[in-house]
Amino acid sequence: MCLAVPARIVELEGDRAVVDAMGNRWKAKTTLLPDAKLGDVVLVHAGFAIALVDEEEARKTWELFAEIEDFEKTSNKVSG
Amino acid sequence: MLDRIAKAQHTIEEACETLGRQITIMEVCGTHTVSIFRSGIRSTLPERLKLLSGPGCPVCVTDQGYIDTVLELADRSDCIIATYGDMIRVPGSDGSLEARVSNGNVKVVLSSEDALQLARENPDKVVVFIAVGFETTTPASAVAVKEAAGEGVTNFCILSGHKLVLPAMRALLDGMNDRVDGFLCPGHVSTIIGWGAFAEIVNEYRRPCVVAGFEPVQIIEGLAEICRELVTGKPEVKSVYGAVVTEQGNTAAQKIVAECFEPVDGYWRGLGKIEKSTLALREQYSRFDAFRRFGLEDRPGKENRGCRCGEVLCGLIEPIECPLFGTRCTVDRPVGPCMVSSEGTCAAWFKYGRRT
Numbered sequence: 001m002c003l004a005v006p007a008r009i010v011e012l013e014g015d016r017a018v019v020d021a022m023g024n025r026w027k028a029k030t031t032l033l034p035d036a037k038l039g040d041v042v043l044v045h046a047g048f049a050i051a052l053v054d055e056e057e058a059r060k061t062w063e064l065f066a067e068i069e070d071f072e073k074t075s076n077k078v079s080g
Numbered sequence: 081m082l083d084r085i086a087k088a089q090h091t092i093e094e095a096c097e098t099l100g101r102q103i104t105i106m107e108v109c110g111t112h113t114v115s116i117f118r119s120g121i122r123s124t125l126p127e128r129l130k131l132l133s134g135p136g137c138p139v140c141v142t143d144q145g146y147i148d149t150v151l152e153l154a155d156r157s158d159c160i161i162a163t164y165g166d167m168i169r170v171p172g173s174d175g176s177l178e179a180r181v182s183n184g185n186v187k188v189v190l191s192s193e194d195a196l197q198l199a200r201e202n203p204d205k206v207v208v209f210i211a212v213g214f215e216t217t218t219p220a221s222a223v224a225v226k227e228a229a230g231e232g233v234t235n236f237c238i239l240s241g242h243k244l245v246l247p248a249m250r251a252l253l254d255g256m257n258d259r260v261d262g263f264l265c266p267g268h269v270s271t272i273i274g275w276g277a278f279a280e281i282v283n284e285y286r287r288p289c290v291v292a293g294f295e296p297v298q299i300i301e302g303l304a305e306i307c308r309e310l311v312t313g314k315p316e317v318k319s320v321y322g323a324v325v326t327e328q329g330n331t332a333a334q335k336i337v338a339e340c341f342e343p344v345d346g347y348w349r350g351l352g353k354i355e356k357s358t359l360a361l362r363e364q365y366s367r368f369d370a371f372r373r374f375g376l377e378d379r380p381g382k383e384n385r386g387c388r389c390g391e392v393l394c395g396l397i398e399p400i401e402c403p404l405f406g407t408r409c410t411v412d413r414p415v416g417p418c419m420v421s422s423e424g425t426c427a428a429w430f431k432y433g434r435r436t
Contacts, residue, residue: 003111004268032219032333046220047191051271053324060295
């Protein structure tokens with residue numbers, strides 16, 4: 001539940017943002033990170049940006065998620 | 081990358097040899113639990129290094145009494161229950177939220193904002209947001225409450241079961257499980273509270289506290305740092321999570337949480353009642369407090385029969401020691417929350433195996 005996903009702010013109006021991670025886009029708010037700017041990569045948790053992330057850190061996490069997704073698909077097949 | 085792993089492994093092996101005893105490290109974060117199992121880190125560690133999963137999965141630590149209160153509210157026809165998906169399958173004394181989905185008043189939301197939106201759209205019902213989670217999740221609940229107050233929304237409230245990680249670590253060291261030599265501290269919780277927050281555990285209990293991210297290399301480096309400090313006998317608070325976690329944390333989030341909530345004594349699965357460990361809404365926001373609104377009490381519950389999740393959460397037993405594990409309790413038919421939650425220790429053991 002404490003899982004947070006790094007995503008890039010691709011739209012920002014006031015504290016309402018649209019964020020993008022690996023092509024998936026969703027709405028998030030920047031209320032808790034008032035200095036966040038368009039183009040920043042932020043950690044998004046439960047609909048809120050909670051921390052700034054550097055590009056390198058974000059890239060590594062995105063790769064990890066892609067790997068987990070692959071693994072989950074495989075394990076589901078095995079368990080039927 | 082490989083040389084970083086090799087270096088960390090070397091430090092860990094050396095520490096095990098130098099200390100000549102078992103080293104016990106506890107992680108207090110469900111995401112760490114999953115990452116450790118998924119990556120196979122455990123199989124690369126010396127037998128003498130024991131990794132325990134502590135009370136880090138928010139769904140798992142939520143007491144049965146709270147779950148039963150949620151189910152009670154879900155049975156009311158005047159309420160809509162808005163919950164994060166993780167809570168849906170947790171069995172209470174009488175079924176789960178999942179079994180009540182057909183009532184039509186149980187809605188899964190991804191954010192506290194979605195719950196507030198439900199309230200705006202359903203003025204004839206009271207929307208109760210099931211506000212569970214550690215410090216990472218609490219700020220989102222605080223924002224929704226403040227927004228509801230600002231807009232004058234009257235049919236929205238939250239059932240706060242928000243928990244604080246530090247009192248749980250203290251409770252463990254104060255008696256439940258003082259065998260823990262050091263803590264791998266949660267990365268995302270620390271983005272909010274800051275890595276400096278763990279200094280009190282280091283200073284008072286002389287246990288290394290190292291904040292780590294979720295990649296295998298960060299986790300193994302975190303473990304190595306704890307081992308190094310155990311050898312030198314100088315426990316420290318550190319972060320190996322790079323720039324994501326600062327010493328002070330997210331001060332804007334801390335401010336909004338402090339404005340809305342205050343710490344009160346609260347019940348935890350396995351750990352019992354812990355002083356000032358749970359967040360309740362402050363007096364000025366009491367009209368958004370579901371406990372007050374419905375005259376409910378935060379009360380301790382009774383664990384489901386035979387379930388040993390409480391002991392698993394304290395690191396007192398490994399899931400395999402529970403007689404229900406893999407027999408009556410499986411990922412498909414869970415009995416306890418540690419098997420329900422994707423971040424639960426039992427679920428991780430069940431999915432990824434014992435030493436892999």
